[in-house]
Amino acid sequence: MDRREFTAALAASSLTNLFATAAHAQPAPPARPRVGMLIHSDMIMLDLTGPLTVFNIMQAGVHLIAKTMQPVMTDVGLPVAPTESFETSPRAFDVLFVPGGLKGTVAAMNDRETVDFVRSAGETARFVTSVCTGSLLLGAAGLLRGYQATSHWYVRDLLPLMGGIVRSDRVVEDRNRLTGGGVTAGIDFGLTIASRLAGEETAKRIQLLIEYDPKPPFDAGSPERAGPALTNDILRRRKEAIAQAESAAKAAGASLKI
């Protein structure tokens, strides 16, 4: 189930299938959607890997875009090399995607060049998307004004500071904005955007290939389910990082005149 195998397996029939599905269910998809995925230091590798796996199976043209061509370091200690810098990156994407990682998100919100890139790419993208704290950066770029959106549960209430309307769903879709909740929501997001790009049949085939039939061994994946003790424990531990995110969101809101 590696890239080349998928490519080989899908090559014969995928385009036919994409169009066959699209004809009766969805707007005609691009044959190979062009996806721009922002990457930055301190991003969560799983935020990227979930959606990237889906885009890869779709044979999307994926650009990994960073401020410079220097590899960025992720939470798990694995570096990721960009394929484009802000300077060389195309702007017209079918999907602009922003991963999370609170410290890295805050640094990006406070970085003019990064915010400018996200704004300019977001203004022309067919879909403007994020997972986890990445939506705070979309917000800082003014891309969530008047849009319903979500984020990691511990920062989603900051979105209104930048004009967003908070929802707590796992994946929130409002016109062409698709935002996912924390980290693992990237898989639910990935399948959702796959259906928008290529139809439900393709999304379901990808779901079956990656065997996404989740059965969490515990029931603690949201504050409501985990209960106040665990939730408050995490909020207490992340207090400083969340306060920094709040400052960045307020500053962004002020510069957006919200």
Next chain:
Amino acid sequence: MDRREFTAALAASSLTNLFATAAHAQPAPPARPRVGMLIHSDMIMLDLTGPLTVFNIMQAGVHLIAKTMQPVMTDVGLPVAPTESFETSPRAFDVLFVPGGLKGTVAAMNDRETVDFVRSAGETARFVTSVCTGSLLLGAAGLLRGYQATSHWYVRDLLPLMGGIVRSDRVVEDRNRLTGGGVTAGIDFGLTIASRLAGEETAKRIQLLIEYDPKPPFDAGSPERAGPALTNDILRRRKEAIAQAESAAKAAGASLKI
């Protein structure tokens, strides 16, 4: 929510919490479990990233082990650099983990040095584990003889060729063997092994941090749910790779005298 943030956030209280949890619920966990994760070319990045994210939050000592120190290429086009080769790797792990990726798994099953490493590391590991097609490699190393296990749905029926007893659960635990289903089962597996190493409370805290409250947009994550048309479509596309896996499993079974 990057590595350093987690480290900082957890440092003050995690060890205390681990032991506090263990005292009334689980056997005493190692303070920093030593985890050996095999990596190989054509592995599925998401197979690795799910469990690695969990181990990283636990502040486990993670070794990424390959045949040589050459970076390996993953399905999504991102290379991963090993931290150890078979030659330099320690053998005594709390957890030995093997990811999947059918083409890479088959190559590993047919490679004597890889099979020998997995066997020798598996014989001494406290937990012998895998996700996706990785269990075929455990089987080829003789580590699943008489054990219940699972694998990616499209190859799990090959396990008996190497002495395994197939189950179709998402995560199968039989004594110290823990095997997960395809790709995304790595997250369910990760939380399960976290609870075995550090107690349920720690596993639930990790689940809340990575917001694992899955809500797949479609219901097609298993052959039973996806139905025969999608299932047969994938089986037809993967026919050759599955046939190669069957040959490798038969050869391994013969050399294990099964």
